[in-house]
Amino acid sequence: MAVTGTYQRGAGRRAAASQARSGQAGASRPRPAARRRGEKGGVGGAVQRTERKIFGVPERFMRPRLILIATVVLLTAFGCLMIYSASSISSLTSDVLGNDPAYYLKKQLQFIALGGVAAFVLAKVDYHEFTNGRASMPMWGAMVVVLVLVFTPIAGQSTYGASRWISLPLIGNLQPSEFAKIGIVWLAAGVCQQRFDDGTIDDAQFVKNGVLAAVLPLVLIVAQPDKGTTMVIGVALLAMLFFAGFDRRYLGMIALVALAGMVFLSVKDSYSLRRIQIMLDPFQDYYNDGYQLAQGQYAFGSGGLFGVGIGMSRMKYSYLPMAHNDFIFAIIGEECGLVGTLGVLAAFGVIAWQGMKIARCASDLSGRLVAVGCTSLLAFQMLLNVCGVIGIFPLSGKPIPFLSYGGSSIMASLLIVGALVSVSVHSSLPETVHDRTRRTWQQVADESDPGSLTFVSDARPRSARGAVRQEAQGRGAGSAQPQAGSPFRVVAGGAQGRSRGQARPQRGRVTTDANGRRRIDLGPSASDRLRGGSDGPRTRR
Known part of the structure; x- marks a missing residue:
């Protein structure tokens, strides 16, 4: 939630700065009604019109x-x-x-x-x-x-x-x-x-x-x-x-x-x-x-x-x-x-x-x-x-x-x-290029847990991501491969590498700051690593 709030505040500041620059330049053009409402134009408007239904x-x-x-x-x-x-x-x-x-x-x-x-x-x-x-x-x-x-x-x-x-x-x-x-x-x-x-x-x-x-x-x-x-x-x-x-x-x-x-x-x-x-x-x-x-x-x-x-x-x-x-x-x-x-x-x-x-x-x-x-x-x-x-x-x-x-x-x-x-x-919606692309999507799931599909895995600190990549390379030979010519593939996420019923490992730490806000610890920052410590800075040779 802290990350999301930070992003929203940053986006708000960028929008305000952009509006201020537009005002300074003397271009006080209002945004189009289609973009302002999000209903009559743009990608969001097209999706909303397509999904709006009456009796299904x-x-x-x-x-x-x-x-x-x-x-x-x-x-x-x-x-x-x-x-x-x-x-x-x-x-x-x-x-x-x-x-x-x-x-x-x-x-x-x-x-x-x-x-x-x-x-x-x-x-x-x-x-x-x-x-x-x-x-x-x-x-x-x-x-x-x-x-x-x-x-x-x-x-x-x-x-x-x-x-x-x-x-x-x-x-x-x-x-x-x-x-x-x-x-x-x-x-x-x-x-x-x-x-x-x-x-x-x-x-x-x-x-x-x-x-x-x-x-x-x-x-x-x-x-x-x-x-x-x-x-x-x-x-x-x-x-x-x-x-x-x-x-x-x-x-x-x-x-x-x-x-x-x-x-x-x-x-x-x-x-x-x-x-x-x-x-x-x-x-x-x-x-x-x-x-x-x-x-x-x-x-x-x-x-x-x-x-x-x-x-x-x-x-x-x-x-x-x-x-x-x-x-x-x-x-x-x-x-x-x-x-x-x-x-x-x-x-x-x-x-x-x-x-x-x-x-x-x-x-x-x-x-x-x-x-x-x-x-x-x-x-x-x-x-x-x-x-x-x-x-x-x-x-x-x-x-x-x-x-x-x-x-x-x-x-x-x-x-x-x-x-x-x-x-x-007996009329139907015309098929678009996006519909044809979706039909070519393939799912790459782990053999040990067939049928599991997650699009977002567990949060991991930066220090643990190298081990995850090595683990993925080690089991690459046993993973299912997409069909030839597939432009897109969906890869199973956090369920890989576990058998059914096994507890999900905790890869990220959840901390609480002085104001009571919960946030995910993503690991030491670059400034912390430069200050030294028992482990010392990690460099590539």
């Missing part, structure tokens, strides 16, 4: 995962509340629904339970199984088959002039394009991994695999027609190509061609063209095609800043069609006001931010692209719905993830979250 998992993996899951849970719970509020009157007055005001809420809870279980299972499965693993090809085949079944009279169901649903027993109608979104993201991430990271395929094979993985399913989705889902998937694919390092010139050309194609399809179809005209002025045909959009704007106007209160909406009394589905954002604006709508947008902003953090911490390119693609799917679909409801983009018929009623929508959204969590769970 490094913080940079667990924190975005927990925030993402918590935000999704809150949005889903808020969505159930708003679905009940928006649909209670219409279901209460419907004989077909059994005059049950909680009919849609009960159905939504069933879909949430199914989607939650599927998302939990998906989070446990390694995402590599779907990108380039054994499950990638069966998944692609099942996806294409289901998308083709939509057009068959056996399973296909046409609603509102579009063939987008298939009928399944015990579940009802499901929209395959909602589930195809995540499959396309998985397959596209695997193709980009092969081209840009592994380098196992060339440009021609990259285009071929990309057409099979993404373009073919997109063509089947456009043919339904489902332009809203096509736009969502297209934006996600463009974001993935951008983060994969695709040439930006070609990426811009692809974006322009895709935009021109969507404009052509919107102008070609009469009902899509009508949606564009209604967006520009919903009151020109108030009682027909513009009625829903106009009523939605009335709902926003009635809400004001803080809304009329949860459950107090007037538009849900059959004034606003599909209030619990596509236009639930208008009901949120009426009952929760501008503050409520901004809160929803902020929640999706948190999801997007945490999704990008998961992408940044992913172990490989495919993981980063899966996280980027899934985050883009959720964020852009929300924007597509919100922009359509407030009248700055044509209505697409896409619901808001986690908020709108719909089995396919909520289950697909939860599966996307499960895919994001899978990337976070």
